[in-house]
Amino acid sequence: MTETTALRLAGRDALALLHRISTNALADLTPGQCRATLFCDFRGRLLHRAVVGAGSDGALWLFRDDAPGAELAAFLDRHVFRDDVRIEDRSHELPVAVAAGGAAPAPGTMTERAGIPTAVLAPDDEALTLGAQAPAGDDQARTRQRILAGRPGHGHEIVETFTPFEVGLAHEVHLDKGCYTGQETLMRLVTYQSVKRRLARVKGPGAVPAPPAGLTAEGRPAGILTRAVRDGAGWIGLAVIRNDACEAGHPLEIAGGGRTEPPEPLPARRPLGRG
Template sequence: MHQALRDQQTASGAQLAPAGENGVTIPLTFDNDAATLQAAQNGVALYDRTHWGRIRVSDSDRLRFLHNQTTNRFEGRQPGEGCDTVFVTSTARTLDLATAYMLEDAVLLLVSPGKQAELIAWMDRYIFFADKVKLDDITTETAAFTLVGPESAKVLEVLGGTSLSDEAYGTHQEITLAGIPVRVAVGSGVAIAGYTLIVAADQAADLWQALVEKDAVPMGETVWESLRISQGRPVPGHELTEDFNPLEAGLWHTVSLDKGCYIGQETIARLHTYRGVKQQLWGVALSAAVEPGTPVAVDGQKVGVLTSTVKTTEGDRGLAYLRTKALEPVPEQVQVGDATGTLIALPFVSHDYP
């Protein structure tokens, strides 16, 4: 269903990654990485999130069900609202960070690439006989793009839409852009202004072309990875694993502390009440390239582990979980394998107890 989009991207210079186990190919680069980073900071970049998973949760118990299965509050939310939430295990270990959009008759979940089948199977375990909840994988039926950068609102306005610039994160509505019905939501997936767009798969290529013609600079996966590491967005398999919980990942904005019981709630409540977050996610500016999994040390003592790395125009950068006690005070320098590192605060995460 997404072949027309891929053909169009390839024709405009996209270099595609080889198809993975799920058969999905994605643009690695458009041979414009420096321009894309500049656009994300000062203009508008266009990232294709079509390979991310999309799940439709419907029927009358959908809000109660998600309220009980994830970290954020769903009961009482109205159509047009949205929020980030985390799927966790019974011991509050992270499975995935998702964005939820409340529709009139369903909740649309945007989840990490390749995670939709796993999360549907996970949720299905908790649907009991009397529950009115339906789960549908709509990844192939839809496409998703993200506009990243301070000029994103202008692109929407030029194409005939409203910017939603004064609305809260996650707020969304269906808007016609260049004659195409598109669900437009506030938020870029990182701590930079922008919008997420969801469209029918058979109109994705036309929407992509319309956005590019209005000076949105195409962004490949290589630049997105650099951006998400510099911003501190955690992903499954690296920062979101059963070794870590949402509070350690700094995802306080995804956690409702007063909504009552849900899977993992007891652990999260205890960590909050007793200020028991034992490790925190930090950025690291590295003197040389280092592999994820490398221990992080201070004065010869291991204090954490590197979880992601990327080479940027400013040098090698990484994400690492570090023991909270080792950050009192924050060390001027850390050792990461054969490299030295300087800790960097991350815009997407928070270390402060609410």
């Protein structure tokens, strides 16, 4: 069973801290609103992603449905110096899951009951249910759902191998918000149009390959298969693939044996800001 994250941040400097160290603009977040943001290293490579919601009591909540809270809590704590910020890991009390249909919050909002969040829906994302309402489900079914939705996840696409622009998360990077870790590198990638890879859905026949696995096109490196799961008589997965290999539309060879059908590039996203 995949562990999930629910962190509560309190203190007068909590919002300023998150705005300062992550990619999205959060300084104007007001109670009842939510936004997804990313945490990168100095190279602009991905470390963490979370949906940030502002509570009615002034606290901030960070949620994710595919990774435990302890590592993110420790990461945040390393950035707290003389700031008035208190971090509580409430992950065991508030399990997080993708909503299985039914009513969802309005995009960009978080709902609460008696001061405890019950659901969030970040812009251009899927709704998450929290606490006792979080539906149960097996990991294989969740993985397949995530692949079909083209949602990058921790430990697969949200890893230090990739930047946000390579895995379909450009829309969670704000180019006008000022300095944060990785900002200079990400800005250069945009300025010089240097993003050479993109997220794609792939599938193939036979046994499910074991990711991460290298992909080649006519013997040349073409990308990385990041996850795969059984789909009928074959398998379906996500991969980060060079733009030219996506555009060529040819099958790709998988390291260790097997091949994909022609990759299906996922829709490109644009960073926020700069017109």
